[in-house]
Amino acid sequence: MRVVSGIQPTGNLHLGNYLGAIRNWVRMQDDLGDGEQCLFFLADLHAISMPHDPAELHKGTLEMAAALVACGIDPSRSVLFNQAQVPQHAELQWLLGGTARMGWLNRMTQWKDKAGKNREGQSVALFTYPVLQAADVLLYQATHVPVGEDQKQHLELARDIAQKFNNDFASEDAPVFTLPDPIVPPQAARIMSLRDGMAKMSKSDPSEMSRVNLADDADTVMKKVKKAKTDPEPLPSEEGGLAGRPEALNLVTIYAALTDGSVANVLRDFGGEGFGKFKPALGELLVETLRPISERFTSLLEDREALDAILARGAAQAREIAVPTLTKTYEALGLVRG
Numbered sequence: 268m269r270v271v272s273g274i275q276p277t278g279n280l281h282l283g284n285y286l287g288a289i290r291n292w293v294r295m296q297d298d299l300g301d302g303e304q305c306l307f308f309l310a311d312l313h314a315i316s317m318p319h320d321p322a323e324l325h326k327g328t329l330e331m332a333a334a335l336v337a338c339g340i341d342p343s344r345s346v347l348f349n350q351a352q353v354p355q356h357a358e359l360q361w362l363l364g365g366t367a368r369m370g371w372l373n374r375m376t377q378w379k380d381k382a383g384k385n386r387e388g389q390s391v392a393l394f395t396y397p398v399l400q401a402a403d404v405l406l407y408q409a410t411h412v413p414v415g416e417d418q419k420q421h422l423e424l425a426r427d428i429a430q431k432f433n434n435d436f437a438s439e440d441a442p443v444f445t446l447p448d449p450i451v452p453p454q455a456a457r458i459m460s461l462r463d464g465m466a467k468m469s470k471s472d473p474s475e476m477s478r479v480n481l482a483d484d485a486d487t488v489m490k491k492v493k494k495a496k497t498d499p500e501p502l503p504s505e506e507g508g509l510a511g512r513p514e515a516l517n518l519v520t521i522y523a524a525l526t527d528g529s530v531a532n533v534l535r536d537f538g539g540e541g542f543g544k545f546k547p548a549l550g551e552l553l554v555e556t557l558r559p560i561s562e563r564f565t566s567l568l569e570d571r572e573a574l575d576a577i578l579a580r581g582a583a584q585a586r587e588i589a590v591p592t593l594t595k596t597y598e599a600l601g602l603v604r605g
């Protein structure tokens with residue numbers, strides 16, 4: 268088993284990232300057996316696909332590293348690094364560029380959403396983004412990739428690229444790439460905005476009130492939860508009663524994910540109650556969950572040199588793991604003699 272996943276270091280780590288992905292990263296790390304390995308990285312190379320401020324990106328990378336450690340990623344057990352220090356990611360992306368098809372990339376919903384009507388004006392990197400993402404996991408022969416629902420399509424593309432490459436350039440008994448499996452949590456696969464139950468919680472939403480950041484203080488968390496959009500009806504006692512009520516469903520889902528329970532369990536406790544009672548209970552639960560994370564985050568940020576050292580060490584380990592696959596790829600393509 269080799270677990271690999273990444274996060275863009277732009278903006279704050281929010282509750283959607285945490286419940287959809289990072290909590291699973293930590294659990295997989297903690298359950299690791301002998302000979303198994305986890306690699307987690309900051310996708311700084313992906314971040315340049317959109318307009319960005321270089322100083323902000325650099326700061327964001329260190330802060331996201333601190334946030335991951337604060338959430339429980341242990342750099343002495345997992346390999347924690349940023350892509351930019353491991354040039355094999357960009358190198359493999361180019362090598363996979365001969366295999367990925369334009370039609371596959373054109374179908375990616377993230378590309379369609381982000382480009383909107385202005386495809387001609389987008390960076391080439393935004394279009395080829397999923398090929399880099401495929402390189403990120405194929406480089407390490409990842410078997411499991413813990414992600415939220417929104418990244419599943421990119422992982423399916425990574426599998427398609429791996430499969431076509433193996434078919435075209437490798438023999439059946441000696442494939443170059445392992446096909447990675449996306450691991451999406453059953454609860455919390457898609458946490459929605461607190462302002463709009465139909466839009467996912469996202470770093471790029473201009474409204475701070477739409478998301479809970481892991482570094483928010485208790486008052487801010489309570490305020491965001493209390494102001495979350497809802498409807499005037501009380502909570503139903505059965506799951507079916509949440510149909511057509513996306514904001515109510517989202518808050519109940521968050522509560523369920525935080526308590527590792529089910530939506531049905533939450534409704535058993537809160538069915539018939541109004542949001543005047545449910546929101547403070549959810550707010551308290553969030554504050555209690557986030558308190559230790561935000562305390563650790565604040566103290567880790569005080570020692571930037573220690574964070575630099577963690578990333579440098581992780582990158583050295585990642586480079587070492589990456590080299591054999593990259594060499595095999597060059598050989599398979601006839602670029603160097605095998």
Ligand code: TYM
Nearest residue numbers: 273274275283284287288310414415418456457458467468
């Ligand atoms: P990113 O940075 O947008 O998000 C990081 C992780 O958080 C999950 N996530 C969510 N889960 C549930 N509800 C939400 N509202 C929510 N918002 C975000 C994402 O699914 C993701 O797992 N392209 C990736 C980064 C990446 C990557 C990779 C991931 C680059 N290379 C290789 C896996 C493997 C991204 O932009 O995620």
